[in-house]
Amino acid sequence: MDVPKQFTKVSESPTLPGKRGARKTFDVADLYRDPSGEPAPDAGLGLDEKLRKAYFWITNSAIITPFYDIEFNDGPAPEYTVGDSKSIVRLPSAQSYSSFVLLPLLTLAVRGKCLFVGGPGRGKTASAIIMGVLAGYPLIDIKRAIQHGQPQMTIADLLGNPLPADLMKAESMDAIRIAWRKWLAMRVKIIDEYNRIPTRTQSALLTVMADNYAEIMDQVYECPDAAWYLTANDDAGGGTYQVIEALRDRIDVVVHALHFNSRFIGELLARVDSGVKPETLVPGEIIFTGEEIDRMHADILAVEMPRALLRRLEHFASQFEFCEPAGEQIEYKTKDVVKLAGENPATLAERETGKSKAKDLGLQTANGLSVRAIMTILVFTKALAYFRGAREVSPDDLRAMVPFVLHDKLVQNPDASFLEEQGNAVYRVDRVSWIRRLFDLSCAEYDQVGLDKNDPVGALMDAFARGLEGVTRKQAEEALVAIERRMDAHQKERKLHGPIFDDILALKYLHQRYRNYLRWLEWQG
Amino acid sequence: MAGLIPPELAACVERHRVALNAAFAAHRAGHPRIDADGVLRAFASLAETARAALADRPDAIDALIEPLFAISLELAGPRGRLPGLEAHLGRFIALFPHAVSHEPDRLLRDAANAYRTLFARCVSAPERWTALMAGTSRLAPTPDELRRYGAIAAWRAGLAEFRQAAVASIGASGSDAVRALLGISDNVAMPDPAAFAAALADNPWADPAALAAGSAQPRACFAAIGGFSAFGGVFAAPPVVFAQDGIALAHDGTRCFEIIADRFGAHFAPAGAAPGDRIAPDPSVVVGPSAIVAHGISIALRDIAPIDANHPLPDLPVVPVRGSAYDGHAVYLTTPLSYRVFVVGIAGAGA
Numbered sequence: 001m002d003v004p005k006q007f008t009k010v011s012e013s014p015t016l017p018g019k020r021g022a023r024k025t026f027d028v029a030d031l032y033r034d035p036s037g038e039p040a041p042d043a044g045l046g047l048d049e050k051l052r053k054a055y056f057w058i059t060n061s062a063i064i065t066p067f068y069d070i071e072f073n074d075g076p077a078p079e080y081t082v083g084d085s086k087s088i089v090r091l092p093s094a095q096s097y098s099s100f101v102l103l104p105l106l107t108l109a110v111r112g113k114c115l116f117v118g119g120p121g122r123g124k125t126a127s128a129i130i131m132g133v134l135a136g137y138p139l140i141d142i143k144r145a146i147q148h149g150q151p152q153m154t155i156a157d158l159l160g161n162p163l164p165a166d167l168m169k170a171e172s173m174d175a176i177r178i179a180w181r182k183w184l185a186m187r188v189k190i191i192d193e194y195n196r197i198p199t200r201t202q203s204a205l206l207t208v209m210a211d212n213y214a215e216i217m218d219q220v221y222e223c224p225d226a227a228w229y230l231t232a233n234d235d236a237g238g239g240t241y242q243v244i245e246a247l248r249d250r251i252d253v254v255v256h257a258l259h260f261n262s263r264f265i266g267e268l269l270a271r272v273d274s275g276v277k278p279e280t281l282v283p284g285e286i287i288f289t290g291e292e293i294d295r296m297h298a299d300i301l302a303v304e305m306p307r308a309l310l311r312r313l314e315h316f317a318s319q320f321e322f323c324e325p326a327g328e329q330i331e332y333k334t335k336d337v338v339k340l341a342g343e344n345p346a347t348l349a350e351r352e353t354g355k356s357k358a359k360d361l362g363l364q365t366a367n368g369l370s371v372r373a374i375m376t377i378l379v380f381t382k383a384l385a386y387f388r389g390a391r392e393v394s395p396d397d398l399r400a401m402v403p404f405v406l407h408d409k410l411v412q413n414p415d416a417s418f419l420e421e422q423g424n425a426v427y428r429v430d431r432v433s434w435i436r437r438l439f440d441l442s443c444a445e446y447d448q449v450g451l452d453k454n455d456p457v458g459a460l461m462d463a464f465a466r467g468l469e470g471v472t473r474k475q476a477e478e479a480l481v482a483i484e485r486r487m488d489a490h491q492k493e494r495k496l497h498g499p500i501f502d503d504i505l506a507l508k509y510l511h512q513r514y515r516n517y518l519r520w521l522e523w524q525g
Numbered sequence: 526m527a528g529l530i531p532p533e534l535a536a537c538v539e540r541h542r543v544a545l546n547a548a549f550a551a552h553r554a555g556h557p558r559i560d561a562d563g564v565l566r567a568f569a570s571l572a573e574t575a576r577a578a579l580a581d582r583p584d585a586i587d588a589l590i591e592p593l594f595a596i597s598l599e600l601a602g603p604r605g606r607l608p609g610l611e612a613h614l615g616r617f618i619a620l621f622p623h624a625v626s627h628e629p630d631r632l633l634r635d636a637a638n639a640y641r642t643l644f645a646r647c648v649s650a651p652e653r654w655t656a657l658m659a660g661t662s663r664l665a666p667t668p669d670e671l672r673r674y675g676a677i678a679a680w681r682a683g684l685a686e687f688r689q690a691a692v693a694s695i696g697a698s699g700s701d702a703v704r705a706l707l708g709i710s711d712n713v714a715m716p717d718p719a720a721f722a723a724a725l726a727d728n729p730w731a732d733p734a735a736l737a738a739g740s741a742q743p744r745a746c747f748a749a750i751g752g753f754s755a756f757g758g759v760f761a762a763p764p765v766v767f768a769q770d771g772i773a774l775a776h777d778g779t780r781c782f783e784i785i786a787d788r789f790g791a792h793f794a795p796a797g798a799a800p801g802d803r804i805a806p807d808p809s810v811v812v813g814p815s816a817i818v819a820h821g822i823s824i825a826l827r828d829i830a831p832i833d834a835n836h837p838l839p840d841l842p843v844v845p846v847r848g849s850a851y852d853g854h855a856v857y858l859t860t861p862l863s864y865r866v867f868v869v870g871i872a873g874a875g876a
Contacts, residue, residue: 026553026561028545028594031569032535298543304550307557465555 011056054286062278068096113228118257128229132188145183149196254407303382316442319361321368322498346413357417403435529569563601578622585626592629628668660705683790696722707733729787730870744828749836750791753864765848773850810849
């Protein structure tokens with residue numbers, strides 16, 4: 001049967017004209033790779049272009065997802081207000097992307113963990129299967145390796161069985177060999193409907209996801225680094241079993257399977273007529289070898305995060321953990337302390353007085369950001385910048401990626417005053433927009449305070465980061481005076497917010513480090 | 526930049542590429558103005574030196590790549606702007622490739638710190654240290670031996686504060702290394718290192734070579750130490766020496782220093798505020814027209830041999846002495862117009 005050309009056509013290069021090489025980035029490979037700019041055989045260039053080609057093949061030929069919810073603009077973008085709710089529709093001026101395809105692809109590139117959520121029949125599993133094919137696995141192997149969550153799923157179903165003969169003959173546990181399930185050895189792992197897996201089996205899955213090994217009867221199987229794809233019909237607790245929090249926390253990004261746009265039924269008809277299954281037609285030129293994925297991951301990690309942007313992320317991340325009534329000592333004024341005591345941070349936050357409850361971003365959440373969440377933001381933001389052909393993360397990359405990483409990690413405080421305000425009720429259900437709004441509000445505050453130009457604590461941190469070696473007694477004493485002056489300034493401000501809380505703790509840290517250094521200098525004579 | 530390193534080294538660097546790029550990114554977070562090309566140049570130079578020095582053990586270079594890159598990051602930063610540090614480190618690696626390949630992180634950092642400390646004392650000290658160390662390269666020292674040799678060479682190169690560590694190292698080192706580091710002739714039968722170290726410990730102004738040979742030494746030797754701070758010395762104003770609890774101290778009006786001096790150099794350790802009422806010449810030191818008498822020991826001026834011909838003994842009977850001190854091994858004198866402290870070291874005074 002002839003396959004219509006549209007299903008096998010890969011976009012021509014460049015997929016992102018005129019974008020590459022905005023700024024030279026450091027790469028030790030400059031010492032030996034071809035200076036002409038052409039990809040040297042082993043230098044790992046051009047994989048971002050291959051990744052983009054894969055993206056465009058999926059969106060153009062495989063998955064009908066005519067959405068551009070990750071918007072980028074490089075100039076004025078027309079805006080329209082529609083409906084009674086006065087929703088704003090922008091027509092992006094720069095290349096924009098569908099999160100449903102882009103995020104799974106980035107997950108493949110960084111070997112992360114992606115959760116698809118959405119109703120049945122929206123292409124969640126199909127999308128995961130295509131990622132497996134892109135990673136170089138035969139379709140049949142991918143399909144056989146999918147772990148389908150169901151209420152009777154046992155640990156043996158998931159991981160493997162002890163060999164019956166060994167069970168009979170073995171004189172010690174060491175002698176029992178395990179027939180490990182083949183999926184454990186794959187570099188793409190797909191868990192379908194993970195919220196239907198019984199809790200005990202979820203714990204076994206957690207070990208594989210978190211620590212990359214499986215264990216049965218004291219036998220251990222080390223798994224390779226892999227990209228994980230999980231699906232859930234209803235991630236808000238509608239599965240057969242509640243997903244254990246540790247497992248949920250291991251998920252890096254959450255992607256919504258959006259609805260099917262009825263204007264594209266014609267494309268469905270074309271597939272029905274031709275009997276085409278796109279996952280069987282993945283062009284060879286967009287299939288990645290394991291070595292290529294390794295290299296791509298390394299290239300992504302080499303993408304630079306500018307200091308100013310990192311400072312903006314610090315400001316955003318500092319908004320959420322602080323809870324003033326939680327403790328007496330400054331270090332314990334956190335939501336985590338409240339939760340450990342079995343209290344609800346939202347209830348406690350209500351006792352706070354003197355602050356604008358609608359403006360304090362920390363009051364909108366019931367928790368803060370974990371280290372894992374911040375690391376995931378950094379990695380996926382770099383991956384997005386890499387995908388967009390940049391050597392450096394831009395504010396747009398960060399803004400685009402934060403909602404998908406924090407989707408399940410930042411828990412909303414349903415009693416927050418902000419959500420009661422007119423027009424904000426939508427944020428109770430649209431978590432992506434809510435988190436993006438939080439980020440925008442944090443950036444607005446950052447700009448209003450002028451932290452890009454005047455960040456005294458940042459300057460002290462930068463000076464300290466340059467190291468204490470060679471710092472004279474006079475310089476250390478000057479730093480201590482500067483820290484104490486900054487503390488005086490905070491004392492006068494009276495109101496405490498998340499960013500100030502983190503600044504105060506940072507100042508205390510710096511003060512202690514310089515104090516210890518001075519003591520050491522005195523001892524040294 | 527491409528082609529700076531040969532293909533076999535390139536293959537090795539490629540294996541560490543992710544780690545090296547990540548190390549650079551982490552370093553740049555704290556040092557945004559770091560010279561990336563400078564890092565690559567320093568790294569290429571050091572890595573190539575190491576590769577050439579380890580030609581007999583090509584596998585060993587792998588363990589050196591990341592430590593060499595870490596030190597290259599320092600070389601391109603403000604702490605690396607020491608003239609010739611990269612070249613000195615290159616020579617060090619070339620002299621001791623096997624020891625460095627065993628403990629690359631620590632040894633490279635130790636060596637870089639040693640060169641910085643030596644340079645801070647005297648611009649030519651790093652060269653002297655490398656030359657002394659070169660004498661031990663044929664012994665293929667282990668990392669621990671190399672650290673001991675480094676302490677001895679640092680003392681010989683002018684870091685008097687290393688004397689105790691150096692003497693202890695001499696006692697623990699082999700005869701061949703001690704001979705090479707202290708310049709003892711091959712014709713001289715080496716004494717037992719432990720006994721030799723004990724003799725050196727008792728006599729900071731003895732010439733080790735003469736001591737080993739058992740030959741006669743001058744009764745006393747002379748050195749001029751300190752100098753004007755604006756010319757790289759120590760004192761902002763002509764200092765005054767005085768003794769306190771058997772320790773010689775120098776005070777220049779604002780700061781006070783403990784003097785640690787011996788035949789090979791001097792160190793001025795900050796000693797806090799000077800006790801104003803105690804700054805007075807040592808009454809037991811008397812400078813006469815033909816001799817200096819300290820605590821009953823008389824040294825004829827004609828018996829005092831200058832260690833450095835560029836700094837002869839001043840005309841002491843004519844120049845008035847402003848401060849004096851005796852610490853059991855040497856007499857320290859200062860004059861009203863000189864920024865230097867004049868030291869008369871007495872061989873065998875402490876024996």
